[in-house]
Amino acid sequence: MMEEKPSLTIVRRLKAPPAKVYAAWTRPELMARWWGPDAGPVLSAEADPRVGGRFRVVFQTLDGETHDCRGEYQQVEVDRKLVFTWQWVTLPERRSLVTIQFRPIDAGTEMTFTHAQFFDEAARDGHQAGWSGAFEKLDSLIAELESAVDSD
Numbered sequence: 001m002m003e004e005k006p007s008l009t010i011v012r013r014l015k016a017p018p019a020k021v022y023a024a025w026t027r028p029e030l031m032a033r034w035w036g037p038d039a040g041p042v043l044s045a046e047a048d049p050r051v052g053g054r055f056r057v058v059f060q061t062l063d064g065e066t067h068d069c070r071g072e073y074q075q076v077e078v079d080r081k082l083v084f085t086w087q088w089v090t091l092p093e094r095r096s097l098v099t100i101q102f103r104p105i106d107a108g109t110e111m112t113f114t115h116a117q118f119f120d121e122a123a124r125d126g127h128q129a130g131w132s133g134a135f136e137k138l139d140s141l142i143a144e145l146e147s148a149v150d151s152d
Helices: 018-026 121-150
Strands: 008-014 042-047 054-060 066-077 081-088 096-105 108-116
Touching: 008 121, 018 081, 018 096, 018 108, 018 121, 066 096, 108 121
Parallel strands: none
Antiparallel strands: 008 108, 042 054, 054 066, 066 081, 081 096, 096 108
């Protein structure tokens, strides 16, 4: 019997419609504004959100390290769901799987993020911290995009 690999699930409520949250995951110019665990810069972001399409994000953390992650879209339901593989260029054998569901709620969007099939618990724990930091920045980006709409 195969042992189940570690996974993590994070549920966030964002004050914007699903289309806007989905765009933050699929439009490179928006991805570049929130990807990464801390205030370090995103050096490049590419996305081709269709089944078989690929994404790649290269970012730097505040400690000066550069991180290069990429994957392939397995499932794409515009404004509703994304499923893609996830791997670091430095550890190509450690492939994991990300599933994000965007559900409309009264206040905006409930985003259910699941990152599964981690190599081990240490990898899961590191990603949990990283995604938590990134989602703080995603919250800020969404708030900024929504206030720009309000001020038009």
